[in-house]
Every structure is written in C-alpha cells, then in structure tokens.
Amino acid sequence: MARLAFLKRIGATQVIFLILLLIPLSGIPSYQFYILERGLQNVLVVLSLVILLGFTGQLSLGQAGLVAVGAYSYGILCVNFGVSPWIGLVVAPLITGLVSLALGFPSFKLTGPFLVVNTIAFSEIVRILILNNEKITGGPFGLNSIPTIATGLPLYYFMLVIAYLAAVGTLRLGRSHIGLAFKAIREDEIAAESMGVHVRNFKLLAFVISSVLAGISGVFFANMAGYLNPDSFTFNESSTYLLMVVLGGMSNVAGSILSSFAVTSLPEALRFMARSRMVVYAIILLVMVRYSKVLEIENFKRLFRRLRPIPTAPGSPAADHAKGKP
Amino acid sequence: MGFDTILQILIQGLNMGLIYALAALGISLIWNATGLFNFAQGDLLTMGGFVMLSMFAKWSLPYPLAFLLTVVVMGLVGYLLSQGFFYPMFSQGVHPDIIIIGTISLIVLLQNGILLTWGPHPQRFSTPLGDSPVHFGKIIVMPYYLWNIAIAVVLVIALQMFFKKSIVGIAMRAVAQRPVAASLMGVRTNQLVALTFLLATGLAAVAGILIAPIIPLTPEMGSIVALKAFAAVLIGGLGSFAGALLGGVIIGVAEVVFATVVVPTYKDVFIFLILIAFLLFRPRGIFSSEISEKV
Numbered sequence: 001m002a003r004l005a006f007l008k009r010i011g012a013t014q015v016i017f018l019i020l021l022l023i024p025l026s027g028i029p030s031y032q033f034y035i036l037e038r039g040l041q042n043v044l045v046v047l048s049l050v051i052l053l054g055f056t057g058q059l060s061l062g063q064a065g066l067v068a069v070g071a072y073s074y075g076i077l078c079v080n081f082g083v084s085p086w087i088g089l090v091v092a093p094l095i096t097g098l099v100s101l102a103l104g105f106p107s108f109k110l111t112g113p114f115l116v117v118n119t120i121a122f123s124e125i126v127r128i129l130i131l132n133n134e135k136i137t138g139g140p141f142g143l144n145s146i147p148t149i150a151t152g153l154p155l156y157y158f159m160l161v162i163a164y165l166a167a168v169g170t171l172r173l174g175r176s177h178i179g180l181a182f183k184a185i186r187e188d189e190i191a192a193e194s195m196g197v198h199v200r201n202f203k204l205l206a207f208v209i210s211s212v213l214a215g216i217s218g219v220f221f222a223n224m225a226g227y228l229n230p231d232s233f234t235f236n237e238s239s240t241y242l243l244m245v246v247l248g249g250m251s252n253v254a255g256s257i258l259s260s261f262a263v264t265s266l267p268e269a270l271r272f273m274a275r276s277r278m279v280v281y282a283i284i285l286l287v288m289v290r291y292s293k294v295l296e297i298e299n300f301k302r303l304f305r306r307l308r309p310i311p312t313a314p315g316s317p318a319a320d321h322a323k324g325k326p
Numbered sequence: 327m328g329f330d331t332i333l334q335i336l337i338q339g340l341n342m343g344l345i346y347a348l349a350a351l352g353i354s355l356i357w358n359a360t361g362l363f364n365f366a367q368g369d370l371l372t373m374g375g376f377v378m379l380s381m382f383a384k385w386s387l388p389y390p391l392a393f394l395l396t397v398v399v400m401g402l403v404g405y406l407l408s409q410g411f412f413y414p415m416f417s418q419g420v421h422p423d424i425i426i427i428g429t430i431s432l433i434v435l436l437q438n439g440i441l442l443t444w445g446p447h448p449q450r451f452s453t454p455l456g457d458s459p460v461h462f463g464k465i466i467v468m469p470y471y472l473w474n475i476a477i478a479v480v481l482v483i484a485l486q487m488f489f490k491k492s493i494v495g496i497a498m499r500a501v502a503q504r505p506v507a508a509s510l511m512g513v514r515t516n517q518l519v520a521l522t523f524l525l526a527t528g529l530a531a532v533a534g535i536l537i538a539p540i541i542p543l544t545p546e547m548g549s550i551v552a553l554k555a556f557a558a559v560l561i562g563g564l565g566s567f568a569g570a571l572l573g574g575v576i577i578g579v580a581e582v583v584f585a586t587v588v589v590p591t592y593k594d595v596f597i598f599l600i601l602i603a604f605l606l607f608r609p610r611g612i613f614s615s616e617i618s619e620k621v
Contacts, residue, residue: 059423061430106606113363116426117556118605121598124553132591235549236437239430246427275442282435289428290411293418 012254013171017164024156034224035268037156039261041220043163046244046260047170047253048213053242054251055179056206057186061116061238062103065123066211068130068233070096070218075143075228076136085149089219096215097208104207108200111189123238130230142229146222159220166213171253173209182206183251243285246292330464335582341471341540343578344478348533349555350562350570351485352526358502358565359522360416365429367530368552369436374400374531375543376444383451396535397528404527407432408520416519433548441545448542457539470539481532482571489567498522502565550594554581557601563611572612 020040024033045063052058074092077083083091103122110118130137137143150158173179181202184192193199222228244263248256266284270277349371356364377399381392411432415425455469489495500508501518509515533551534543541547554577562573577597585593604611 053423057423059426106602109609110605112422113357113426114560114605114609116363116365117553117560118602120553121557121601124550125595125598128592128595236434239427239434242427243431246424278438279435279442282431282438285431286411286428286435289424289431290415292424293415293420 011171013167013257016254016257017160017167020160021157024153033156035265036261037159037224039264040156040159040163041217041224042241042244042260042264043257044166044213044217044220045241046248046256047163047166048210048217049241049245050170050248050251050253050256051173051182051213052206052210053245054256055174055182055186056203058107058203058206059112059116059242060119060210061235061242062119062123063210063214063241064233064235064237065119065126066096066100066103066214067218067221067237068123068126068230069099069211070215071222071228071233072130072137072143072218073215074219074222075146078147079143079145080136085147085223089149092219093212093215096218097212100207100211101204103211104204107207108203120235120238123233123235127230127233130233137230138228140230142227144227146226146228148223148226150223155223162216162220166216167253167257174251174253178202178205243289247288328464333465334467335586336579337467337471337475339579339582340575341474341578342582343558343575344475344482345533345537345540345574346551346554346558346577347571347574348478348481348529348536349551350558350574351482351567352529353555353559354565354567354570355498355522355526355529357559359498359519360412361422362412362416362425363429363556364526365426365552366432366436366548367526367555368548368550369433369440370400370404370527370530370548371534371537371551372543372545372548373403373436373440374527374534375538376440376449376534377531378535378538379444379449379451379543383449389454393532393535397531400531401524401528404523404525405520407527408523409516412523413516413519417516437545437548444543444545446545448544450538450542452539468539474536474539477532477536481529486567494518494521554594554597557597557604559611560601560609561604561611563613566611566613569611569613 020036023036028036045067048066049060049063052060070092073095074085074088077088077091078085103119107115107118131139133139134141149155174183181192181197184195184197185199185202189199221232225232240263244260245256247263248259250256267277267281270280273280349367352370353364353367356362356367374396378392378396381387381395382389385392387395411428412425415428453470453473455473458469459466460469460472489499497508497513498518498521500511501513501515505515537543537551555574558573558577559570560573561576562569562571577600580600581593581597584596588596
C-alpha cells in the first residue's frame with residue numbers, strides 16, 4: 001500500500017513522462033522513434049484542446065489551422081527573414097496567440113455546432129491563404145529547408161521537456177482560480193457570469209493559451225520535418241486531435257497524453273493492412289465513440305470501487321440517463 | 327458586362343446554390359429532429375455521387391433507374407446509421423459534443439472507404455442531356471445546369487408538399503417542435519429519427535448526383551461542400567426549410583459572382599467570411615426559427 005501511495009503522489013503524468021524519457025535510451029528503430037516524436041508533438045495540441053474543450057467546454061475543429069500558423073510563422077521567420085531558430089521558437093507561438101484572437105473574437109457568443117463551424121471556417125481560411133500566397137509560403141510546393149533547433153535525440157528531449165512543462169502547467173491551471181473559472185463556464189455560462197466570472201475574457205484567455213500551445217506544436221512539427229506543406233494541416237488533422245482528447249477523457253491530462261500516443265501509433269500499427277488501414281482505424285474510432293459511455297474513466301473508477309471489500313453507501317448515484325433530447 | 331453574362335452567372339450560381347441547399351436541407355432536418363449537427367453530410371453527398379458513378383457510368387443503367395437506386399441505397403445507409411449508431415447514443419444521453427465527434431469519425435470512415443472503393447482520381451459523369459452547350463440567343467448554358475435546376479426545383483416542391491400534407495411529414499414537424507409532446511401523442515420518435523436520417527441522406531445523395539457533372543468527384547471533396555452547406559444553413563436560419571433553401575442560393579450565387587468578378591482563388595475565403603460575419607452579427611440567420619435558449 002505504501003508503494004501505491006508513493007505512486008499516487010508522483011501522479012500518472014510524471015510516470016508517463018518518465019517512461020517517455022527512458023524509451024529512446026533502449027535504442028528503438030528510427031521509424032518507431034519518428035512515431036514517438038510525432039506523438040510528443042501531438043501531445044502539445046492535445047493539451048491545448050484539454051484546456052479549450054476539457055476545461056472550458058469550447059469544441060474546436062480549428063486546431064490544425066493554429067498548428068499551421070505556428071509552423072508557418074516559424075518557417076517564414078527562419079527562411080524568409082533569416083531569424084535564428086531560437087528566436088523563431090519564441091516568436092512563432094506568440095504570433096499564433098495573436099492570430100487566435102481573430103478566431104476567438106467571433107467565437108464569444110457561439111456554442112456547440114456554431115462554434116465548430118466557425119473554427120472549421122477559420123482553419124480552411126488559413127489553409128487557402130497558405131496555398132495561394134506562393135511568394136511567402138511556397139504555396140502547394142511547400143516551404144523547404146527550414147533551419148532546426150536540433151535534430152534526433154536532442155530535439156526529442158527538448159520537446160519532452162517542453163511537453164512536460166506544458167502538462168504540469170495544464171494540471172496546475174486546472175486547479176487554479178483561472179481553471180475553476182474555465183470549468184464554471186463549461187458547466188453553465190450564465191451561472192458563471194452571475195457568480196462574477198467575466199465569461200468573455202476567460203473564453204478569450206482559453207483560446208489564447210490553447211493556441212500558444214498549438215503554435216509550439218507547430219514549431220516542433222517544422223523542426224521534425226524540415227519541410228512544410230499545406231496538406232499537413234487539413235480538417236482530418238483537426239478531427240484527429242479532437243478524437244485524441246475525447247478518447248483521453250476530455251479534461252484528463254494523463255489520459256489525453258496516453259491517447260495522443262495511442263491514436264498517433266494506431267494507423268502505423270495497422271500498416272500491415274496496407275490500403276484498408278484507415279478504414280479499420282475509422283471503424284475502431286466509431287466503435288469507441290459509440291461506446292464512450294461505457295469507456296468513460298468514471299465507470300472504471302466505479303468498477304474498482306465495487307471490487308473493493310468496503311461496502312459503498314446504498315443507492316449509488318443514478319446515472320444521468322435519458323437526459324438529452326430524443 | 328452585358329445582361330447575358332449576368333444571366334449566365336445567375337444560372338450557374340443558382341445551380342450551385344440549389345445543390346448546397348439540398349445538402350443544407352438534410353442538415354436542417356436532422357438538426358430539427360435530434361438537435362445534432364451532422365458533419366458527415368458532405369461525405370454522404372460524395373458517396374451518393376460515387377454510387378451513382380458506379381451505377382450510371384460503370385454499369386450503364388438508364389439514368390432514372392440509377393438515380394432512383396442511388397437514392398434508395400443512400401437512404402438505407404442513412405437509416406442504418408441512425409438505428410445502429412446515432413439513435414442509441416441519443417437514447418443513452420451521450421453528451422452532444424461526443425455525438426458531434428461521432429459524426430467526425432464517420433467522416434474519416436466515409437472518406438477512406440470511398441478512397442478504397444473508387445480510388446483517388448477525380449471522376450465525373452454527365453446527364454442524359456449531354457455535354458454540348460445550348461444557345462439561347464446570346465446566352466450559352468451547359469445543359470446539365472438546366473437539368474439540375476429542374477430536378478432540384480421539383481424535389482423542393484415535393485418535399486414542401488410532404489411536410490405540409492402527409493401525416494409523416496406533419497409528425498416530423500411535431501417532433502421537431504415538441505419532442506416530448508409528440509411522443510405523448512403516439513409519434514414513435516425512434517422511427518421518425520431514422521426516417522429523418524433516411525430523408526437527409528437521400529437528399530445528400532441527390533446533391534452528390536447533381537454536383538458530379540460540374541465538379542468532378544474526389545474522395546475528399548465532401549469537407550468543403552459540407553462547410554458551404556453549413557454556411558447555407560446558418561445564414562438562412564437553422565431549422566428552417568425556407569432558410570436552408572435561401573441560404574444555399576445566396577451562397578451559390580455569391581460564390582460564382584465573387585469568382586467571376588473578383589478572383590476565383592479566394593471564393594471559399596469570401597464565403598467563410600460571410601459565414602463568420604453572420605455568426606457574429608446575426609447568429610440566428612435570416613429566417614430564425616425558434617431556437618429557445620436559456621435567459
């Protein structure tokens with residue numbers, strides 16, 4: 001029991017990052033290492049969605065657009081203006097944060113599907129602008145030979161440190177007064193407003209924080225690939241990010257990190273099926289969404305509680321069934 | 327720019343607009359019945375187009391038969407989706423955001439399924455009227471434009487009759503307005519939701535059949551068409567029949583006018599900016615149907 005209590009104190013997130021720290025030391029093949037890197041890059045986007053969707057309840061499908069803004073601002077700064085990659089690393093996420101104001105501003109009043117459509121439109125606008133401004137962005141030919149901060153293992157460990165800081169930051173944000181305000185907005189916007197939460201400012205804050213994280217992820221993407229193409233930032237990417245955070249349990253940081261690695265590696269693990277792998281992947285996702293009610297982490301916790309010998313109070317809380325519209 | 331050019335642009339815009347409107351009507355119907363935004367509508371449209379391609383162009387069935395069969399097949403797909411996937415989630419009270427995400431994973435499935443079945447190359451087929459342009463005085467029109475407009479108009483009138491006169495249509499409107507009261511009056515909600523999905527998917531299939539002569543079918547074309555259909559729904563007013571129709575036509579005409587007068591590369595950006603402006607200043611659209619919200 002004492003060992004378990006120790007585990008509880010360091011937390012699941014720390015354990016995951018410890019494992020991530022050790023995996024490359026075992027000398028895995030380069031392809032698997034690449035998937036690991038991609039997973040780590042996706043962790044940052046997923047954390048951004050944990051803040052936006054998990055904490056604040058704002059469903060966004062524009063995350064790929066924000067990643068694109070981050071990646072391209074880094075690429076353009078470094079290639080066209082010859083800025084040092086380290087300055088690009090700092091400036092590009094800030095630019096993404098600024099651009100996200102353009103997304104956040106029309107999104108104040110919107111909820112649910114309206115917000116989703118708005119964010120998709122934003123993401124598409126970004127993609128079309130990148131595609132058609134060939135002189136700056138390289139258009140459909142892409143942006144080539146982007147200078148990198150580091151390559152291989154050093155880059156991986158740099159990303160790991162940043163991702164770890166982001167994860168701990170997200171956890172702490174969730175417990176801080178800002179996080180509580182976010183969650184109040186998620187639960188009931190009007191009640192939150194009446195309790196003195198400035199809904200508009202906090203929503204905007206959530207958008208900006210999450211887009212800075214997405215921007216960092218974009219910078220890492222540019223560093224890993226050394227090449228940018230608008231095809232890497234499509235609607236499909238946005239939906240994949242969303243699926244990662246949903247399967248991870250929306251506001252659960254450790255779960256989201258795990259699911260971002262799982263979803264990143266799933267299509268690769270299915271590679272032996274060659275052409276039909278994406279179909280199988282989609283079917284797995286559909287089944288998981290269909291039975292998300294069963295797969296929820298709360299259900300597993302309840303199961304564990306039931307397995308324990310200590311009897312729980314009679315009349316366990318009734319599941320909030322039959323609540324939604326038909 | 328002469329009068330004939332303007333008329334030509336208008337015909338082209340009306341044509342695209344009616345196609346968007348058909349897809350938008352499906353979105354609007356599903357929203358009314360379930361409060362769900364079906365993001366996969368665009369890819370159901372693509373799939374409809376490809377099924378028609380197989381039946382009409384590959385197996386060379388006669389056009390009306392292929393048309394009918396496509397709509398039936400796609401309607402069945404919609405029915406099965408509702409009974410097997412969406413309705414169980416509604417009745418379990420799954421969070422609406424999760425159901426939206428379900429429609430998004432459906433997009434991934436449909437796009438990759440289409441890619442696997444029909445391949446990545448753009449493909450098109452024509453209408454029985456052929457591909458040679460028709461001259462009316464100075465106006466030159468592609469025959470499929472006229473064909474599409476005729477089919478869309480007939481379909482819209484038939485749908486309007488269906489909702490106003492038939493008992494099923496009235497029951498559907500009842501479910502949309504007061505779901506609980508409707509079920510108390512003996513309307514079987516699950517059957518009606520399934521029927522709504524059937525109808526919406528059938529409409530998407532028709533839109534897919536009509537769009538194929540104009541824009542060649544590709545597996546990933548659904549996303550952008552869907553986004554314009556959403557724009558149509560939101561501009562016209564979510565949940566309103568006339569709104570979806572008007573919104574679609576506005577989007578179609580605006581797109582073609584912008585592409586001809588200003589610059590074709592940014593026509594999608596223009597449409598999305600209109601959409602965002604509407605969301606900002608008139609989020610309920612032109613024909614705002616009753617969307618009751620707290621406070």
